[in-house]
Amino acid sequence: MRNQTQINRAILLQLRLERISADSSWAHQASGIRAALAKTISQEDHDARQLSDLMEKGFLILEKAAGEIPEE
Secondary structure, eight states: OOOHHHHHHHHHHHHHHHTSOTTSTTHHHHHHHHHHHHHHHHSTTOOHHHHHHHHHHHHHHHHHHHTTSOOO
């Protein structure tokens, strides 16, 4: 059975990963995680643990990419 909250968070994460600048050193990894998230979400009976692991990696990438933003 699908956990709709987890799916919604994964979709939101995909959208945030998409916004990482192509100039970022994290852009390539973000692209891979986005694709893996999309594939996992689209599966009728996805593995919730796999989705959770992908989300953890995605949030880590967001955190690292945010660290590249210069403070003003």
